Amino acid sequence: MSFRSENILKGLSFISALFFCGIFFLILSTLIYQSGALSFEFLTTVSSEAGRAGGILEVINSSFLILAICLGVSVPLSIATAVFLAVFSEKNPLVHNVISTALDTLAATPSIVFGLFGYSFFVIYLGFGFSILAGGLTLAFMVLPFLIRIFEEGISENYRQFKLAGASLGLSRTAQVRRIILPLSTNTISAGLVLGIGRALSETAALLFTSGYLLRMPESVMDSGRSMSVHIFDLAMNVPGGNQNAYRTAVVLVIALIVINLTSTFLTRRVLGAKT
Amino acid sequence: MxxxxxxxxxxxxxxxxxxxxxxxxxxxxxxxxxxxxxxxxxxxxxxxxxxxxxxPELNLAEGQFGLLEMIVATVAVATLALFIAAPIGWFTAVYIHFFCKGAFRIFLHRVTEIVAGLPSVVLGLWGLVVLVPVLLNLRAPGLSVLAGAIVLAIMIIPTIVVSTVSAYQNLNSELTLTSKGLGIGKARFILEIATPLASRGISTGFVLALARAMGETMVVVMVCGNVVQMPESMLDPVRTLTGNIALEMGYAYGSHQSALFLSGFLLLLSVLTVFIAGRLFLKTQEEQFR
Known part of the structure; x- marks a missing residue:
């Protein structure tokens, strides 16, 4: 009896897992199949006919600029917050509670709400207009809670291991952080970076009314620029006959994300391997 | 210094x-x-x-500003998505944690990670071009509550899998040995011991997934049809709160735009309520358990 129910459970759960993988490969293969011939030129030429023809060079440029601003702001800020939480207010439950409630709330906030906030604050109130800067900063606040969580975990683990040794050498906390903990936390930081890149590249809703739709080579960060995700959305919804290039852009984006994901696993393993 | x-x-x-x-x-x-x-x-x-x-119209007295239909649509799409995703996610997690070993397990973890990282706009595109035509065979226009729920389900399955697996991992490893020693079968162990003990972590995953589905924009804009109406069947096209904001912010101004901000605020409040309610429920459950 028990043997039979075990086999039923095993069978059902195996079918579920297989089904889930099946959907993933179905999505992947439709993307690749529908995109037709994808040549390298797609990445190196600019678009024409509202994106129906040509490549996505300007879209890639805008995406990189948005990403650079997002990470440039969010990574230092979240490392600072993580160090503050893990090292300087290690034993202060009030600080931890307040900040972690704020982070939970931020993490639960829907991306379209971030879009509204970014529009109201960066685009209108600070007067940035529809710009790459406004989009990048909006994304920076969006990825903040995820980065802080990862960084805090790694940093507090390292601090717990080395704080007695550091203190017995008479090192100040500042010195411990700079000389011991941050150098040891490179794997955590690279894991966080990868997560941030992934989140920022996949985001669409928060960018619609912050960095905007403009399909043009950005000249500065104050220009409006269209990210890859917004490009896919616009081609699929608003440009008749834009489906194939939407698929091509999606393939580029998904391949980029998968490569980033695998590189991070590889890097983390190497850093960990080198340490032991 | x-x-x-x-x-x-x-x-x-x-x-x-x-x-x-x-x-x-x-x-x-x-x-x-x-x-x-x-x-x-x-x-x-x-x-x-x-x-x-x-x-909405410029003449505010003539315009209509009721949000109820879109609130119902938001809840309907997200709940249906959770109903589809919860069993698949839970069974997959059970397979990964209890029955699967070696390379296939690593492979399943990788797939979960990659699906979790797929941009929602890519899933929406897939839904629009592959899923909607299939549903069109059932009834026009194919763009519907069901289409949105299916694509959202694919999106939230990884959330459920990851939190369920980690809930099982957090259980005391001696439990397995003790149960084996007592001659308790694996199915009984999973269903009657491990799952009740891990129920807190598992339901946290469900709540997170529901909140994520409620707040998602791109998928619903692309596959739900965006018709403002009260859904009467799963195959009706609907417009959600998030979809409405994404569609109308581009040209709205004045009170119309302000109304969109208000709906965004309501959305934020309701997502946070789901979150907090989930937390409180879990807390009382945990206290009872002690």
Whole structure:
């Protein structure tokens, strides 16, 4: 009896897992199949006919600029917050509670709400207009809670291991952080970076009314620029006959994300391997 | 500079940076409320619930500003998505944690990670071009509650799998040995011992997944059809709160735009309510358990 129910459970759960993988490969293969011939030129030429023809060079440029601003702001800020939480207010439950409630709330906030906030604050109130800067900063606040969580975990683990040794050498906390903990936390930081890149590249809703739709080579960060995700959305919804290039852009984006994901696993393993 | 002075200087500086994440939350609330105030004063809060439908017009008296249909649509799509995703996610997690070993397990973890990282706009595109035509065979227009729920389900399965697996991992490893020693079968162990003990972590995953589905924009805009109406069947096209904001922000101004901000604020409140309600429920459950 028990043997039979075990086999039923095993069978059902195996079918579920297989089904889930099946959907993933179905999505992947439709993307690749529908995109037709994808040549390298797609990445190196600019678009024409509202994106129906040509490549996505300007879209890639805008995406990189948005990403650079997002990470440039969010990574230092979240490392600072993580160090503050893990090292300087290690034993202060009030600080931890307040900040972690704020982070939970931020993490639960829907991306379209971030879009509204970014529009109201960066685009209108600070007067940035529809710009790459406004989009990048909006994304920076969006990825903040995820980065802080990862960084805090790694940093507090390292601090717990080395704080007695550091203190017995008479090192100040500042010195411990700079000389011991941050150098040891490179794997955590690279894991966080990868997560941030992934989140920022996949985001669409928060960018619609912050960095905007403009399909043009950005000249500065104050220009409006269209990210890859917004490009896919616009081609699929608003440009008749834009489906194939939407698929091509999606393939580029998904391949980029998968490569980033695998590189991070590889890097983390190497850093960990080198340490032991 | 002495070491302790340096430390307190660093602490102040880092504390300042940390306070920013708390500040952002207040900023988000403040700016959403600030932008909503025009709609509240000119249209009035009650009309958002008493007006029969959503048909904003420049002449505020003639326009309709009811959000009810879109609130129902949001809840319907997200709940249906959770109903589809929960069994698949839970069974997959059980397979990964209890029955699967070696390379296939690593492979399943990788797939979960990659699906979790797929951009929602890519899933929406897939839904639009592959899923919607299939549903069109059932009934026009294919763009529907069901289409949105299926694509959202694919999106939230990884959330459920990851939290369920980690809930099982957090169980005391001696449990397995003890149960084996007592001659308890694997199926009984999973269903009657491990799952009740891990139920807190598992249901946290469900709540997270529901909140994520409620707040998702791109998928629903692309596959739900965007018709403002009360859904009567799963194959009706609907417009959700998030979809409405994404569709109309581009051209809205004045009180209309302000009304969109108000709906965004309501969305934020309801997602947070799901979150907090989930937390409280889990807490009481945990206390009972002790």
């Amino acid at each position: 002495s070491a302790s002075l340096k430390d307190s200087f660093a602490k102040t500086l880092l504390g300042f940076a940390s306070s920013l994440s708390v500040l952002v939350i207040f900023f988000i609330f403040y700016f959403l409320l600030k932008e909503s105030s025009l709609a509240l004063s000119q249209i009035g809060g009650s009309r958002f619930f008493s007006d029969s439908t959503w048909a």
